[in-house]
Amino acid sequence: MDPYLIAEPVVVERAAQPYAGTARSVTMATLHQIADRVPWLIGRLAERGIAPAGPPFIRYNVIDMDDLLQVEAGVPVAKAAAADLPERDGIFAGVLPGGRYLTAVCAGNPEADVTREFLDWAGTHGMEWDVQATPAGARWGCRLESFLTNPAEEPEPEKWRTELAFRLSDYSTTSAS
Incomplete structure (x- = not known):
């Protein structure tokens, strides 16, 4: 992890x-x-x-x-x-959109490395994202970063809490526990 x-x-x-x-x-x-x-x-x-x-x-x-x-x-x-x-x-x-989402709370600002680790974790657990390739890039069904900490109230990024929530494909049958 x-x-x-x-x-x-x-x-x-x-x-x-x-x-x-x-x-x-x-x-x-x-x-x-x-x-x-x-x-x-x-x-x-x-x-x-x-x-x-x-x-x-x-x-x-x-x-x-x-x-x-x-x-x-x-x-x-x-x-x-x-x-x-x-x-x-x-x-x-x-x-x-409603549906099944893989979620995780992370410490600090979820830079690309954190998101990549989250995506890799899901891949190793057999999860597929609600995403499709298009000429403009990867189109996501729903990929969110929610701010659980208000950056205006907490100026130190390492103290932030952010929830990642990515919608899973309807074909993804594996679940995390």
Whole structure:
């Protein structure tokens, strides 16, 4: 197990979750630009009277490590809030898909090495991701990094806690325990 993973990954069944988000195309060098949108997004939602229903996340939709990453910053919201959220100011309503997810909590900022270890761990346990190759890069069914620690309140990255949650393929039958 990677030293940054706090415990063994586990498979959980997640219900579909409405969310509010904002999207960007970034490179690995500019990835921080989407994380920087989280406080802005939460502030804009607060102006509309919408409170997050869970921790904020970064959702990786399409990944081409050599070129562009299509990513979102988002926060879970109540179904009623999502229904009343008109798309404006770069904010939209969406739904994270339900299904089986492999999850793990990690210490610190989940840099590429931590994510790679998580992916490798799943592969050694026979798990397949909900992902497909496209000309634009790997398109993920749902790949999340949720901030369990608020970076604005804890300035030391090594003290952060982040949950990785990657949707498993419907064909993946192995489970972690």
